[in-house]
Each structure stands twice: as structure tokens, then as C-alpha cells.
Amino acid sequence: MDIGVIFPQTEIGGDPGAVRAYGDALTELGYTHMAAYDHVLGGDTAVLGDLGGPYTIDHTFREPLMMFSYLAGRTSLAFATSILIGPQRQTALLAKQAAELDLLCGGRFRLGLGIGWNKLEYDALGVPFDQRAAIFEEQIAVLRALWTRKSVTVDGRFHHITASGLAPFPLQRPIPIWIGGHAPSALRRVGRVADGWFPVFRPHGGLEEALETVHEGAAEAGRDLSGFQFEGRLEYAGHDLDTVVEHTRRWREAGASHLSVNTMHAGLDGADAHIAALREIAEAILP
Secondary structure, three states: OEEEEEOOHHHHOOOHHHHHHHHHHHHHHOOOEEEEOOOOOOOOHHHHOOOOOOOOOOOOOOOHHHHHHHHHOOOOOEEEEOOEEHHHOOHHHHHHHHHHHHHHOOOOEEEEEEOOOOHHHHHHHOOOHHHHHHHHHHHHHHHHHHHHOOOEEEEOOOOEEEEEOOOOOOOOOOOOEEEEOOOHHHHHHHHHHOOEEEOOOEOOEEHHHHHHHHHHHHHHHOOOOOOOEEEEEEEOOOOOHHHHHHHHHHHHHHOOOEEEEEOOOOOOOOHHHHHHHHHHHHHHHOO
């Protein structure tokens, strides 16, 4: 099981030095990968009221693909978006950006995608929020086509490409697409089309039942999910290393291929505090 970390988006701020220090520390400590959440915009709750989700105009978010490309030049880490809001982005441009990152990091990239909850981002980016699930289903096939075929022609409901292609190709052909989601429809989508999954459930806390739904979706599509991969999330908010060790064991026994340590929401202030916590955790759970 590969053990990495979730970049503490809302608690690092805008200092590029903090990103450098954080990435260098992960490599030194022996973590395998960095995952990062995604938001393009936050809403002003003083004007808009309740946004329907936890993040607002006051929460910092580094752009994951740009940040990963920067860190790829100075670390040996693997990278994963967990997740990037796919349907609100132009698919051909996303394919190009992901291909470039995959080349820069030596093929150590997983593109984690989801449909998101934040309507104001879709509105600002000119994409219909109520069609995001349908866009997503079509988008995945288009991404894979652009990463694997020299000349692509698509005439779909949302995508129209005529005899065009990317150059250079990514190192991975195709780049693995992982999906986040917890609703039954999202879980069946994971089974139908995803290379991997970011569950929000825990072992003995809904994970087993969710995996059954994933396998139902795979059966509908005639897919064989032997060797299917998923990534657990390990919360550090309680500062209890015994719990960290126990939950690591549970994820390993549940068959997780990856695990990411999340130090957000643990009362840590700045990169140094997060790095110190990750050092303690590494001593407890890394080989």
C-alpha cells in the first residue's frame, strides 16, 4: 500500500516557499505521493449566503496541475488530483495539461475527477451545472481517446473534435482516471468507467457496501474489476498516533492500494506545523 499525503490546501496559504518546503519534506520522509483537492473559485457568503459546501472566498486553493508540475521538477513524488472538477473544464485543454504533467513527473500521475457541488464555479466557467453528470460521462471517453490516438474525431452531445490530436502524448497511454463520489449513481459510474476510486467511506463504516455497488456498476458494463485500486484517507485531526496506526492497518486489510494522510483541520498553522505532524506519522506507519 502506497502511503502519501493530502496537501493542506486551506492551511498553507499563497507562499511558494511553503510549497517547496512541503514537497521536499515529503520526499525526505518517505511518502510516495501527494494528493490535492480542487476549487477554482470560492463564493462570498456575505453576498451569496449558504453555498451548499464547506469552502468560501476566504479559503486558499492552489491550482493542483500547476503546483504538481512545479514539484515534479524538484521531487520524486507521484501525484493525484483527489479530486479535480472535470466537467467544468474544457476537455481538450484538460487532456493537454494532464499529458504535460504526466511527462514532467515521469508517468507518476493519477487524474482524479468528480462532478463537484459548487454551482458558482460552473456558472463562472460557462458550463451548465445541471448537465455536469452527462458531460462527465462523455468527457472520460474523450480524454482517453486524446491520450491514446493520434487523430481523434468526436461528434458527441457535448464534445466536437474533428481529426485532431495531442502532441506529445503523455507517458501513460492512457493516464489513469480515478473517480471520487459516494452517491449510488457515482459508485456505479466508478465501476463502469474508472481505473480507481477515492472513497469517502471507511472500513467497517460503509466501505464494504459501497464496493458492492461499484462491482454492480462494473457488472453492468461487463468489466472485470480484479486488481481494482482505491485510496483510503487517514485523518490526523485527533493527534492520536495509536488511532493512526490502527486505521492504517484497517485500510491495508480492506485491500486499499493507496492511503493518504490528511493533516487538515487538526489545528496546525503553516507548513512547518504540518511537516512536523507528518514526521511523527511517518515514524509510526512508514517502513
